Amino acid sequence: MDFFSSQESLTAVEWSMRAIVSFFFLVFVAKIMGQRSISKLRFLDFVILLLLGNILAHPLSDEGLGLKGSMISISVLVILYLSGILLSLKSNRIRTFFNPSPMPLIENGQILYKNLFKAKITIEFLLSELRKEKTDDIQKVALALWEPGGTISIFLAPQHQPVTTADLNLPIKSFDFPKTVIKERTIDNNELQQLGKDEQWLKDSIKETYGVTVNEVLLATLDKGNNLKVFLYN
Numbered sequence: 001m002d003f004f005s006s007q008e009s010l011t012a013v014e015w016s017m018r019a020i021v022s023f024f025f026l027v028f029v030a031k032i033m034g035q036r037s038i039s040k041l042r043f044l045d046f047v048i049l050l051l052l053g054n055i056l057a058h059p060l061s062d063e064g065l066g067l068k069g070s071m072i073s074i075s076v077l078v079i080l081y082l083s084g085i086l087l088s089l090k091s092n093r094i095r096t097f098f099n100p101s102p103m104p105l106i107e108n109g110q111i112l113y114k115n116l117f118k119a120k121i122t123i124e125f126l127l128s129e130l131r132k133e134k135t136d137d138i139q140k141v142a143l144a145l146w147e148p149g150g151t152i153s154i155f156l157a158p159q160h161q162p163v164t165t166a167d168l169n170l171p172i173k174s175f176d177f178p179k180t181v182i183k184e185r186t187i188d189n190n191e192l193q194q195l196g197k198d199e200q201w202l203k204d205s206i207k208e209t210y211g212v213t214v215n216e217v218l219l220a221t222l223d224k225g226n227n228l229k230v231f232l233y234n
Contacts, residue, residue, distance in 0.1 A: 018067055022056055025071060029078055048081045102145035105152065109139035119146045130154065178229070182220035195222055206230055 029052065055073050059065045088095040103115050105126060116126065126144075129152040135141060140160040145153045165172055179191040187199055202222075203214060210230050219231040 018060055021067065022060055025074075026052070026056065029074060032078060032082070048077060051077055099148045102147050102153065104143060105146050106138060106141045106144035106154075108143075109141060109157070111138065115146070121146065126152070176223045176225065178221035178223040178227070180219065181222045182214060182217045182230075184219075185215050185217060187214060191222075195224065197222070202228075 052074055055070050055077075059067045059070050084094070084098060088098050103119055105112055105115055105119070105121065111123075111126070116123070130136075130138065130141070130144075133154045135154060135156065140156055141154060142157040143155045147153055179188075179195060181188055181191050181195075181197075181202060187202060189199060192198060192202060202220075205228055206212060206214065206217065206220065209228065210232070212230070212232060216232055217230055218233050221229045
Protein backbone atom coordinates (compact mmCIF):
# COMPACT_ATOMS: atom_id res chain seq x y z
CA MET A 1 0.00 0.00 0.00
CA ASP A 2 3.03 2.30 -0.38
CA PHE A 3 1.41 3.95 -3.41
CA PHE A 4 -1.02 5.69 -1.02
CA SER A 5 1.77 7.77 0.53
CA SER A 6 3.99 10.40 -1.03
CA GLN A 7 7.06 8.93 -2.72
CA GLU A 8 10.17 10.19 -4.45
CA SER A 9 9.22 7.99 -7.36
CA LEU A 10 6.56 5.41 -8.22
CA THR A 11 6.81 2.33 -10.35
CA ALA A 12 4.46 1.74 -13.28
CA VAL A 13 2.52 -0.74 -11.16
CA GLU A 14 2.13 1.80 -8.32
CA TRP A 15 0.95 4.51 -10.74
CA SER A 16 -1.57 2.01 -12.11
CA MET A 17 -2.76 1.13 -8.60
CA ARG A 18 -3.31 4.82 -7.82
CA ALA A 19 -5.38 5.20 -10.97
CA ILE A 20 -7.45 2.07 -10.27
CA VAL A 21 -8.14 3.00 -6.64
CA SER A 22 -9.02 6.58 -7.63
CA PHE A 23 -11.38 5.39 -10.35
CA PHE A 24 -13.37 3.07 -8.10
CA PHE A 25 -13.33 5.62 -5.27
CA LEU A 26 -14.86 8.27 -7.57
CA VAL A 27 -17.45 5.77 -8.83
CA PHE A 28 -18.38 5.07 -5.21
CA VAL A 29 -18.53 8.82 -4.43
CA ALA A 30 -20.72 9.50 -7.48
CA LYS A 31 -23.06 6.70 -6.39
CA ILE A 32 -23.41 8.28 -2.94
CA MET A 33 -23.94 11.77 -4.37
CA GLY A 34 -26.83 10.55 -6.50
CA GLN A 35 -28.14 11.02 -10.02
CA ARG A 36 -28.59 14.78 -9.85
CA SER A 37 -24.81 15.35 -9.61
CA ILE A 38 -24.23 13.83 -13.07
CA SER A 39 -27.23 15.35 -14.83
CA LYS A 40 -27.70 19.06 -15.53
CA LEU A 41 -25.35 20.78 -13.09
CA ARG A 42 -26.82 23.14 -10.54
CA PHE A 43 -24.71 25.61 -8.57
CA LEU A 44 -23.87 23.28 -5.68
CA ASP A 45 -23.20 20.34 -8.03
CA PHE A 46 -20.82 22.41 -10.15
CA VAL A 47 -18.83 23.58 -7.12
CA ILE A 48 -18.44 20.12 -5.61
CA LEU A 49 -17.51 18.39 -8.88
CA LEU A 50 -14.94 21.07 -9.68
CA LEU A 51 -13.34 20.56 -6.26
CA LEU A 52 -13.37 16.77 -6.47
CA GLY A 53 -11.71 16.71 -9.86
CA ASN A 54 -8.92 19.06 -8.79
CA ILE A 55 -8.24 17.31 -5.50
CA LEU A 56 -7.87 13.83 -6.97
CA ALA A 57 -6.10 14.89 -10.15
CA HIS A 58 -2.91 16.04 -8.42
CA PRO A 59 -1.96 12.74 -6.70
CA LEU A 60 -2.46 11.01 -10.05
CA SER A 61 0.23 13.17 -11.67
CA ASP A 62 2.57 13.98 -8.78
CA GLU A 63 4.26 11.16 -6.86
CA GLY A 64 5.18 13.62 -4.10
CA LEU A 65 1.53 13.87 -3.06
CA GLY A 66 -0.16 11.09 -1.13
CA LEU A 67 -3.47 9.60 -2.23
CA LYS A 68 -4.79 9.13 1.30
CA GLY A 69 -5.07 12.87 2.05
CA SER A 70 -6.98 13.51 -1.15
CA MET A 71 -9.46 10.73 -0.41
CA ILE A 72 -10.07 12.11 3.09
CA SER A 73 -10.62 15.61 1.67
CA ILE A 74 -13.08 14.27 -0.89
CA SER A 75 -14.96 12.32 1.78
CA VAL A 76 -15.39 15.48 3.86
CA LEU A 77 -16.58 17.45 0.83
CA VAL A 78 -19.12 14.77 -0.05
CA ILE A 79 -20.47 14.89 3.50
CA LEU A 80 -20.78 18.69 3.22
CA TYR A 81 -22.47 18.31 -0.18
CA LEU A 82 -25.04 15.83 1.12
CA SER A 83 -25.61 18.00 4.18
CA GLY A 84 -26.24 20.99 1.93
CA ILE A 85 -28.83 19.00 -0.05
CA LEU A 86 -30.60 17.82 3.11
CA LEU A 87 -30.63 21.34 4.56
CA SER A 88 -31.98 22.76 1.31
CA LEU A 89 -34.90 20.33 1.55
CA LYS A 90 -35.77 21.67 5.01
CA SER A 91 -34.91 25.36 4.69
CA ASN A 92 -36.39 27.62 2.02
CA ARG A 93 -33.60 30.19 2.44
CA ILE A 94 -30.85 27.63 1.88
CA ARG A 95 -32.75 26.12 -1.03
CA THR A 96 -33.10 29.54 -2.64
CA PHE A 97 -29.38 30.21 -2.14
CA PHE A 98 -28.27 26.97 -3.82
CA ASN A 99 -31.13 26.79 -6.34
CA PRO A 100 -32.37 30.28 -7.20
CA SER A 101 -35.80 30.76 -8.75
CA PRO A 102 -36.10 30.66 -12.56
CA MET A 103 -35.44 34.01 -14.23
CA PRO A 104 -37.81 35.20 -16.98
CA LEU A 105 -36.03 36.03 -20.24
CA ILE A 106 -39.10 36.55 -22.43
CA GLU A 107 -42.57 37.64 -21.33
CA ASN A 108 -45.49 38.04 -23.72
CA GLY A 109 -43.23 38.15 -26.75
CA GLN A 110 -40.87 40.78 -25.29
CA ILE A 111 -37.20 40.11 -24.49
CA LEU A 112 -36.18 41.17 -20.97
CA TYR A 113 -32.69 42.45 -21.72
CA LYS A 114 -31.82 43.20 -18.07
CA ASN A 115 -32.41 39.58 -17.15
CA LEU A 116 -30.35 38.42 -20.13
CA PHE A 117 -27.50 40.51 -18.75
CA LYS A 118 -27.93 39.09 -15.23
CA ALA A 119 -27.92 35.51 -16.54
CA LYS A 120 -24.87 36.26 -18.78
CA ILE A 121 -26.82 35.06 -21.84
CA THR A 122 -26.33 36.44 -25.34
CA ILE A 123 -29.10 37.01 -27.85
CA GLU A 124 -27.47 34.40 -30.09
CA PHE A 125 -27.71 31.75 -27.36
CA LEU A 126 -31.34 32.63 -26.67
CA LEU A 127 -32.21 32.35 -30.36
CA SER A 128 -30.39 29.02 -30.53
CA GLU A 129 -32.48 27.64 -27.67
CA LEU A 130 -35.66 28.85 -29.37
CA ARG A 131 -34.66 27.08 -32.57
CA LYS A 132 -34.13 23.84 -30.63
CA GLU A 133 -37.76 24.11 -29.52
CA LYS A 134 -38.88 24.72 -33.14
CA THR A 135 -39.88 28.30 -32.25
CA ASP A 136 -39.30 30.68 -35.16
CA ASP A 137 -40.79 33.87 -33.71
CA ILE A 138 -40.06 35.44 -30.34
CA GLN A 139 -43.50 37.08 -30.33
CA LYS A 140 -45.09 33.61 -30.18
CA VAL A 141 -43.47 33.02 -26.78
CA ALA A 142 -45.61 33.73 -23.74
CA LEU A 143 -42.84 32.93 -21.27
CA ALA A 144 -39.21 31.78 -21.40
CA LEU A 145 -37.45 30.99 -18.12
CA TRP A 146 -33.74 30.59 -17.39
CA GLU A 147 -33.63 27.55 -15.09
CA PRO A 148 -31.02 27.06 -12.31
CA GLY A 149 -29.71 23.98 -14.14
CA GLY A 150 -28.68 26.07 -17.15
CA THR A 151 -31.60 25.33 -19.46
CA ILE A 152 -34.35 27.51 -20.88
CA SER A 153 -38.00 26.51 -20.49
CA ILE A 154 -40.18 27.89 -23.28
CA PHE A 155 -43.97 28.25 -23.21
CA LEU A 156 -45.82 29.37 -26.32
CA ALA A 157 -48.84 31.65 -26.26
CA PRO A 158 -52.13 29.66 -26.35
CA GLN A 159 -52.91 30.60 -29.96
CA HIS A 160 -49.55 29.20 -31.09
CA GLN A 161 -49.58 25.93 -29.15
CA PRO A 162 -49.96 22.66 -31.10
CA VAL A 163 -53.45 21.22 -31.36
CA THR A 164 -53.95 18.17 -29.14
CA THR A 165 -56.33 15.23 -29.19
CA ALA A 166 -58.28 16.80 -26.35
CA ASP A 167 -58.74 20.03 -28.34
CA LEU A 168 -60.34 18.06 -31.19
CA ASN A 169 -62.46 15.93 -28.82
CA LEU A 170 -61.03 12.74 -30.35
CA PRO A 171 -61.07 9.43 -28.43
CA ILE A 172 -57.94 9.14 -26.30
CA LYS A 173 -55.92 5.92 -26.32
CA SER A 174 -54.24 4.77 -23.15
CA PHE A 175 -50.47 5.26 -23.00
CA ASP A 176 -48.54 2.16 -23.98
CA PHE A 177 -44.74 2.28 -24.04
CA PRO A 178 -43.22 -0.56 -26.09
CA LYS A 179 -40.85 -2.91 -24.28
CA THR A 180 -37.46 -3.90 -25.67
CA VAL A 181 -37.63 -7.69 -26.03
CA ILE A 182 -34.46 -8.18 -28.11
CA LYS A 183 -31.30 -6.12 -27.96
CA GLU A 184 -28.32 -7.12 -30.10
CA ARG A 185 -29.48 -10.73 -30.63
CA THR A 186 -30.25 -11.20 -26.90
CA ILE A 187 -33.83 -11.91 -25.78
CA ASP A 188 -35.04 -10.22 -22.59
CA ASN A 189 -37.24 -12.86 -21.00
CA ASN A 190 -38.23 -10.60 -18.09
CA GLU A 191 -39.86 -8.10 -20.46
CA LEU A 192 -41.55 -10.95 -22.37
CA GLN A 193 -43.04 -12.36 -19.17
CA GLN A 194 -44.46 -8.94 -18.23
CA LEU A 195 -46.24 -8.91 -21.59
CA GLY A 196 -47.50 -12.49 -21.14
CA LYS A 197 -45.33 -13.94 -23.91
CA ASP A 198 -42.55 -16.51 -24.06
CA GLU A 199 -39.36 -16.95 -26.04
CA GLN A 200 -40.82 -19.46 -28.48
CA TRP A 201 -43.72 -17.15 -29.35
CA LEU A 202 -41.26 -14.36 -30.08
CA LYS A 203 -39.06 -16.52 -32.29
CA ASP A 204 -42.08 -17.82 -34.23
CA SER A 205 -43.49 -14.31 -34.69
CA ILE A 206 -40.19 -12.96 -36.01
CA LYS A 207 -39.78 -15.90 -38.36
CA GLU A 208 -43.34 -15.65 -39.66
CA THR A 209 -43.46 -11.85 -40.06
CA TYR A 210 -39.91 -10.98 -41.06
CA GLY A 211 -38.48 -14.31 -42.22
CA VAL A 212 -35.38 -14.00 -40.02
CA THR A 213 -33.96 -15.52 -36.85
CA VAL A 214 -33.10 -13.83 -33.55
CA ASN A 215 -29.40 -13.82 -34.52
CA GLU A 216 -30.21 -11.30 -37.27
CA VAL A 217 -32.10 -8.89 -34.98
CA LEU A 218 -30.45 -5.70 -33.71
CA LEU A 219 -33.52 -4.46 -31.81
CA ALA A 220 -37.09 -5.67 -31.33
CA THR A 221 -39.89 -3.97 -29.38
CA LEU A 222 -43.31 -5.23 -28.35
CA ASP A 223 -46.28 -3.38 -26.82
CA LYS A 224 -49.39 -4.60 -25.02
CA GLY A 225 -51.28 -4.66 -28.32
CA ASN A 226 -48.84 -7.31 -29.61
CA ASN A 227 -47.39 -4.85 -32.13
CA LEU A 228 -43.92 -6.25 -32.84
CA LYS A 229 -41.30 -4.04 -34.48
CA VAL A 230 -37.98 -5.53 -35.56
CA PHE A 231 -34.82 -3.76 -36.67
CA LEU A 232 -32.21 -5.88 -38.42
CA TYR A 233 -28.44 -5.58 -38.73
CA ASN A 234 -27.60 -3.82 -41.99
